[in-house]
Amino acid sequence: MKQIGVGILxxxxxxxxxxxxxxxxxxxxxxxxxxxxxxxxxxxLDIETDRGIxxxxxxxxxxxxxxxxxxEIHIVVESIGGTGIAKTFVLEAFAAGKSVVTANKKLLAEYxxxxxxxxxxxxxxxxxxxxxxxxxxxxxxxREGLAGNAIVSMHGILNGTCNYILTRMENxxxxxxxxxxxxxxxxxxxxxxxxxxxxxxxxxKAAILASLAYGFHVPMDKLLIxxxxxxxxxxxxxxxxxxxxxxxxxxxxxKGNEVEVRVHPTLVPFDHMLASVNNVFNAVMVxxxxxxxxxxxxxxxxREPTASTVIGDVGDIAKNITAGSARYERGINIANDGxxxxxxxxxIISRYYLRLMVADKAGSLGIMTNILGRHDVSILRAxxxxxxxxxxxxxxxxxxxxxxxxxxxxxxxxxxEIYEAGVLxxxxxxxxxx
Amino acid sequence: MKQIGVGILxxxxxxxxxxxxxxxxxxxxxxxxxxxxxxxxxxxLDIETDRGIxxxxxxxxxxxxxxxxxxEIHIVVESIGGTGIAKTFVLEAFAAGKSVVTANKKLLAEYxxxxxxxxxxxxxxxxxxxxxxxxxxxxxxxREGLAGNAIVSMHGILNGTCNYILTRMENxxxxxxxxxxxxxxxxxxxxxxxxxxxxxxxxxKAAILASLAYGFHVPMDKLLIxxxxxxxxxxxxxxxxxxxxxxxxxxxxxKGNEVEVRVHPTLVPFDHMLASVNNVFNAVMVxxxxxxxxxxxxxxxxREPTASTVIGDVGDIAKNITAGSARYERGINIANDGxxxxxxxxxIISRYYLRLMVADKAGSLGIMTNILGRHDVSILRAxxxxxxxxxxxxxxxxxxxxxxxxxxxxxxxxxxEIYEAGVLxxxxxxxxxx
Numbered sequence: 001m002k003q004i005g006v007g008i009l010x011x012x013x014x015x016x017x018x019x020x021x022x023x024x025x026x027x028x029x030x031x032x033x034x035x036x037x038x039x040x041x042x043x044x045l046d047i048e049t050d051r052g053i054x055x056x057x058x059x060x061x062x063x064x065x066x067x068x069x070x071x072e073i074h075i076v077v078e079s080i081g082g083t084g085i086a087k088t089f090v091l092e093a094f095a096a097g098k099s100v101v102t103a104n105k106k107l108l109a110e111y112x113x114x115x116x117x118x119x120x121x122x123x124x125x126x127x128x129x130x131x132x133x134x135x136x137x138x139x140x141x142x143r144e145g146l147a148g149n150a151i152v153s154m155h156g157i158l159n160g161t162c163n164y165i166l167t168r169m170e171n172x173x174x175x176x177x178x179x180x181x182x183x184x185x186x187x188x189x190x191x192x193x194x195x196x197x198x199x200x201x202x203x204x205k206a207a208i209l210a211s212l213a214y215g216f217h218v219p220m221d222k223l224l225i226x227x228x229x230x231x232x233x234x235x236x237x238x239x240x241x242x243x244x245x246x247x248x249x250x251x252x253x254x255k256g257n258e259v260e261v262r263v264h265p266t267l268v269p270f271d272h273m274l275a276s277v278n279n280v281f282n283a284v285m286v287x288x289x290x291x292x293x294x295x296x297x298x299x300x301x302x303r304e305p306t307a308s309t310v311i312g313d314v315g316d317i318a319k320n321i322t323a324g325s326a327r328y329e330r331g332i333n334i335a336n337d338g339x340x341x342x343x344x345x346x347x348i349i350s351r352y353y354l355r356l357m358v359a360d361k362a363g364s365l366g367i368m369t370n371i372l373g374r375h376d377v378s379i380l381r382a383x384x385x386x387x388x389x390x391x392x393x394x395x396x397x398x399x400x401x402x403x404x405x406x407x408x409x410x411x412x413x414x415x416x417e418i419y420e421a422g423v424l425x426x427x428x429x430x431x432x433x434x
Numbered sequence: 435m436k437q438i439g440v441g442i443l444x445x446x447x448x449x450x451x452x453x454x455x456x457x458x459x460x461x462x463x464x465x466x467x468x469x470x471x472x473x474x475x476x477x478x479l480d481i482e483t484d485r486g487i488x489x490x491x492x493x494x495x496x497x498x499x500x501x502x503x504x505x506e507i508h509i510v511v512e513s514i515g516g517t518g519i520a521k522t523f524v525l526e527a528f529a530a531g532k533s534v535v536t537a538n539k540k541l542l543a544e545y546x547x548x549x550x551x552x553x554x555x556x557x558x559x560x561x562x563x564x565x566x567x568x569x570x571x572x573x574x575x576x577r578e579g580l581a582g583n584a585i586v587s588m589h590g591i592l593n594g595t596c597n598y599i600l601t602r603m604e605n606x607x608x609x610x611x612x613x614x615x616x617x618x619x620x621x622x623x624x625x626x627x628x629x630x631x632x633x634x635x636x637x638x639k640a641a642i643l644a645s646l647a648y649g650f651h652v653p654m655d656k657l658l659i660x661x662x663x664x665x666x667x668x669x670x671x672x673x674x675x676x677x678x679x680x681x682x683x684x685x686x687x688x689k690g691n692e693v694e695v696r697v698h699p700t701l702v703p704f705d706h707m708l709a710s711v712n713n714v715f716n717a718v719m720v721x722x723x724x725x726x727x728x729x730x731x732x733x734x735x736x737r738e739p740t741a742s743t744v745i746g747d748v749g750d751i752a753k754n755i756t757a758g759s760a761r762y763e764r765g766i767n768i769a770n771d772g773x774x775x776x777x778x779x780x781x782i783i784s785r786y787y788l789r790l791m792v793a794d795k796a797g798s799l800g801i802m803t804n805i806l807g808r809h810d811v812s813i814l815r816a817x818x819x820x821x822x823x824x825x826x827x828x829x830x831x832x833x834x835x836x837x838x839x840x841x842x843x844x845x846x847x848x849x850x851e852i853y854e855a856g857v858l859x860x861x862x863x864x865x866x867x868x
Contacts, residue, residue, distance in 0.1 A: 021582050021724050031649050031769035032581050129579070135725040137579030144578075145563070145571030147466050148455050148745030215465055273731060276710040283729075290455050290742035291569040291732060295717075297707060298728035308724035311582030324758055335465035 003036045004318040007067035007098075009089050010080035011044035011060070014103060014130075016051035017307030018077050022314070023055075029311075035318045041067045068092050075317050077310060078102040083110055090115060094122040099321070101313040103130035103306055105204050108332075109220070116331025125320060125329045127313035132205040133158065135305025136298040137312060138284050142212045143329075149288025151213035154252040155266075155434060158205040160280035160300045161189045161196040162228050162248040166236075166265075167278045170245060175233045188280065198227035199248065199263040206250035208332070209284070210261045214254050215336040222342040224262035231265050235355060235429060238400045239267050242381065244353075245275045246431070258343040267353050267402075267433040274434070346409035351380070351433040354403065354411075356418065357396045357425045358384075364423040365399070371421065375414040378404040396425040402433065437470045438752040441501035441532075443523050444514035445478035445494070448537060448564075450485035451741030452511050456748070457489075467749050469756045475501045502526050509751050511744060512536040517544050524549060528556040533755070535747040537564035537740055539638050542766075543654070550765030559754060559763045561747035566639040567592065569739025570732040571746060572718050576646045577763075583722025585647035588686040589700075589868060592639040594714035594734045595623045595630040596662050596682040600670075600699075601712045604679060609667045622714065632661035633682065633697040640684035642766070643718070644695045648688050649770040656776040658696035665699050669789060669863060672834045673701050676815065678787075679709045683868070692777040701787050701836075701867040708868070780843035785814070785867040788837065788845075790852065791830040791859045792818075798857040799833070805855065809848040812838040830859040836867065 006022060008015045022039045030036045039059060047060040067073055068089065076093040080086040083106055090107070091114075093100050100119070102108070108115065108128055119126040129139040133156075142151075157163050161183065168179045180197065183189035195201050203225045207218040228248050239246050244267035253260045268275045273295050277283040282300030287293050299305035358364045365384075372379065382401040403411070415428045440456060442449045456463075456473045464470045473493060481494040501507060502523065510527040514520040517540055524541070525548075527534050534553070536542070542549065542562055553560040563573040567590075576585075591597050595617065602613045614631065617623035629635050637659045641652040662682050673680050678701035687694045702709045707729050711717040716734030721727050733739035792798045799818075806813065816835040837845070849862045 017724070025582055025584055025723070028584055029582060032577070032767050034764060034767075135722075136728060137575055140574070140579050141571055143466070144750055145574050145746045146742065147749040148459055148463060149742055150459055150462055271710065271712075273707070273710050276705065276707050278705070281727075288569075288742055289459070290451070290738040290745070292736075292739055293715075294570060294730070294732035296728070296730060299726050302726075304724040305726055308580065308583055308722055311724070312579045315581040316578055320757065323754065330468060333466050333468075 001030060001034065001036045002322050003038050004075060004321055005038050005040040005070070005073040006075045006077060006314055007040055007070060007073040008042040008077045008079060009064050009067060010078065011042050011047065011051060012079060012081070013303045014306050014310065015042065015044070015077070015079035016053050017303035018079065018310050019055060020053040021304070021307040021311050029315055033315050033319055035322045037314060037318050040070060040073050043067045064089055068096050068098070074098060074321055075314055076100050077314065078104060083107050087111055091118050094118045094124055097122060097124060099125040099317045101127045101310050101317065103128065103310060105131040105208070109204055109207065112332060120330065125317045126331055127317060127329060129313045130306045130309035132208050133282055133284060133296070134298065134300040134302060135308045136282060136284065136296045136300065137309055138209070138296050139212065140312070141296060142209065142286070146286060146288050146291055146294070149290045151254060152287040152289055154209055154213065154250070154284055154286050155274060156206065156209065156250040156284035157247055157274060157277050157282050158202045158250050158284070158300060159196050159248060160282060161193065162202070163277065163282070164188050164280045165197070166228060166246055166248065169231070169233060169236050170240065173233060173237065176229065176231055197229050199225045202248060202250050202263045206252055206261050206263055209250070210252045210259060211332045213252065214259050214340050215333045216340040217334055217337055218259070218261055219342060224264065224345045224348070226264040228265050232429065234398070235353070235431060238355065239353060241383070242402060243270050244268060244433070245270060247274060247277070249274070249434070257340055259340050260343045260348060262345070262348065265431055267431060269434070272434065346407070348408040349405050350408065351405055352403045352411055353431040353433055354401045354415070355429040356399050358399045359423050359425070360395050360397045367421050367423050368399070368418050371417045372414050375410040377406045377410055377414050380404050435464060435468065435470045436756050437472050438508050438755055439472050439474040439504070439506040440509045440511060440748055441474055441504060441507040442476040442511045442513060443498055443501060444512065445476050445481065445485060446513060446515070447737045448740050448744065449476065449478070449511070449513035450487050451737035452513065452744050453489060454487040455738070455741040455745050463749055467753055469752045471748060471752050474504060474507050477501045498523055502530050502532070508532060508755055509748055510534050511748065512538060515540070517541050521545055525552050528552045528558055531556060531558060533559035533751045535561045535744050535751065537562065537744060539565040539642070543638055543641065546766060554764065559751045560765055561751060561763060563747045564740045564743040566642050567716055567718060567730070568732065568734040568736060569742045570716060570718065570730045570734065571743060572643070572730050573646065574746070575730060576643065576720070580720060580722050580725055580728070583724045585688060586721040586723055588643055588647065588684070588718055588720050589708060590640065590643065590684040590718035591681055591708060591711050591716050592684050592718070592734060593630050593636045593682060594716060595627065596636070597711065597716070598622050598714045599631070600662060600680055600682065603665070603667060603670050604674065607667060607671065610663065610665055631663050633659045636682060636684050636697045640686060640695050640697055643684070644686045644693060645766045647686065648693050648774050649767045650774040651768060651771055652693070652695055653776060658698065658779045658782070660698040662699050666863065668832070669787070669865060672789065673787060676836060677704050678702060678867070679704060680865070681708060681711070683708070691774055693774055694777045694782060696779070696782065699865055701865055703868070706868065780841070782842040783839050784842065785839055786837045786845055787865040787867055788835045788849070789863040790833050792833045793857050793859070794829050794831045801855050801857050802833070802852050805851045806848050809844040811840045811844055811848050814838050
């Protein structure tokens with residue numbers, strides 16, 4: 001059986017997971033793939049710290065160049081992270097005729113073009129399955145399994161930290177700040193949580209998914225991004241009363257040459273598959289023109305799940321090499337660059353959840369409904385609550401509404417006019433629905 | 435751009451869906467895959483009937499041999515079905531150096547060995563992604579995405595007809611027979627429904643999944659197969675009261691060199707992802723040793739979803755050919771034939787739902803619980819209902835129990851002894867839990 005050598009650059013969480021998985025399941029993979037994948041070297045500046053896995057110390061080196069120069073290493077796993085030395089090593093690996101597997105979202109987002117072209121130029125493969133969805137093979141599904149589909153839409157829960165916080169907010173009825181603090185202690189949230197809770201991590205992943213689906217560079221500055229930091233426990237509760245759960249979703253929709261990519265807290269009906277995705281789990285629902293709705297669910301992060309996807313990619317490249325050639329996986333296809341444009345966020349069509357703290361006096365509701373009507377916002381359901389949750393706002397009551405489909409610009413204008421009409425004690429809350 | 439020609443054998447529902455998809459999304463696929471996939475010919479004895487798709491009549495032929503002889507056709511889609519002429523044509527296609535894509539479960543189940551060896555011998559690919567799960571790329575996921583995982587377990591809803599019937603039984607509180615009759619009228623169930631409702635279709639698919647996961651021929655006669663035909667509406671109702679939904683599951687579990695493959699109605703807790711899979715949708719939850727739980731959901735049948743997966747396979751082969759060689763996809767790896775054995779069904783460990791129609795008199799419960807205890811069956815929850823649902827059995831009341839984990843043989847023996855003790859008016863009902 002042909003042997004294919006693997007070198008790992010970066011012996012952190014992901015690198016250790018990949019090393020452990022490759023060693024543990026080597027025989028199994030050989031049976032399945034018909035090729036013997038052999039871990040040859042692991043390079044890291046620190047080769048002393050115990051990573052909690054059993055590893056032959058002869059495999060460890062502090063000299064990354066020795067990995068890149070080893071003729072018996074055909075595939076390099078980049079698990080250093082960042083865009084500094086990681087980028088240099090990836091390009092050097094290509095130049096040395098080695099294929100690369102990486103989960104480095106940031107590297108791809110910032111230098112994807114350069115990386116993909118360099119792989120092409122050197123006739124080697126670049127796989128990046130674990131950059132979105134951790135243990136969920138969603139990148140592979142989009143590139144291969146659904147390759148025959150025009151993608152109608154994708155709805156994804158792509159950040160485990162946010163989903164964990166939202167699940168606990170709903171189950172325990174506690175406010176965001178309290179759960180976040182708890183999650184930080186438990187290690188489910190970073191000390192600096194902004195990347196997660198403000199939606200940026202989800203947005204980066206959404207951009208990769210949208211690029212894969214529609215074949216163009218998604219300009220990050222055109223995304224609508226709203227995180228969960230300002231989400232009120234009241235809204236979680238009222239949404240549940242209407243039969244909805246609030247999830248931070250990436251919403252990606254293509255129509256003609258326009259693509260919408262947005263990230264925001266979203267009301268999902270209880271009986272929707274995405275509503276069952278709880279705690280740190282991730283999932284992506286993909287609607288293809290042929291496949292119709294499909295959904296992919298799993299752990300979006302973590303040592304072993306990430307290693308699962310990285311090793312799947314390694315296996316693919318090993319098969320490619322065994323078959324006699326790289327398949328020149330072309331990274332993200334950008335054939336539609338210049339053709340696809342981002343839809344203006346004003347043009348978004350959605351159903352909305354609105355909560356307005358309304359003056360508890362005759363005429364208030366009339367003013368509101370008139371303004372909504374004038375802007376073509378039609379109400380599906382509405383409830384006026386007996387009193388506000390904050391007892392200090394005694395003369396105001398929350399009015400909660402679900403709307404039929406409306407245009408974002410119209411909703412925004414209506415909210416502005418209602419606020420300016422002086423019947424509210426605070427800015428209205430607007431959430432989108434699936 | 436390199437052109438790869440496709441010929442379709444069999445212009446039925448699947449063949450028409452594949453033709454339509456290949457034509458509609460040709461440009462899109464070319465962009466994504468870097469290869470132009472061209473539909474060259476469609477062969478069927480009947481080329482007159484309108485298939486509801488637009489097709490250039492010059493593509494149609496009644497001469498299948500002309501497809502097999504066409505040097506511009508590199509990939510043959512077999513959508514004839516059955517094991518007669520379909521098998522002959524597949525082998526002839528291989529001999530002519532063409533790769534094959536098929537969704538023909540029966541052909542693979544009965545002649546897999548011969549088919550896979552012939553593909554190998556001719557250096558061509560055989561892909562069969564749509565044989566399980568329709569539009570869900572589960573075969574690809576197991577072969578590639580999760581290739582680095584030892585598979586701990588799989589739980590699948592693999593038959594749309596059964597899931598449709600079960601969903602309606604629960605939602606509408608109607609008995610099996612009534613829903614089945616309705617489903618037959620609506621076209622969701624066959625006139626001869628046995629293949630679906632008695633679990634055989636699910637079992638065939640389970641055997642393919644188990645073979646993929648554990649690398650051996652799964653002997654169909656060693657599977658435990660129970661369908662949904664005898665499922666009572668009472669049990670659907672009582673299960674719901676305990677917080678469970680009943681689904682027909684394929685359960686596949688490997689441990690050491692033993693594999694369990696069973697198909698039966700199963701109680702799934704409401705908050706489990708599989709409980710949200712309703713109507714004709716299918717899903718498979720796969721637990722890998724690295725990935726942990728992952729789930730794949732979509733339409734398990736239908737023209738377009740099946741075409742989606744077939745075309746994904748065509749795309750893969752087209753990339754393989756373009757890269758200069760077939761990758762010799764080895765069908766189902768059977769390296770563990772002779773090593774893996776099926777676990778004896780007596781040895782199954784599960785939690786159980788039991789319903790016993792018990793004589794409404796002092797001492798009955800004591801007799802039952804004594805027997806259960808003697809066989810190491812420990813009760814998790816139990817309810818005695820006020821009266822039986824069938825009012826004619828006036829002196830008997832239903833006792834419904836959930837057990838802790840127990841061994842199938844023990845449960846069976848306990849049920850037998852309880853029945854023989856004369857405290858029941860009918861055989862006990864035993865369902866397994868997830």
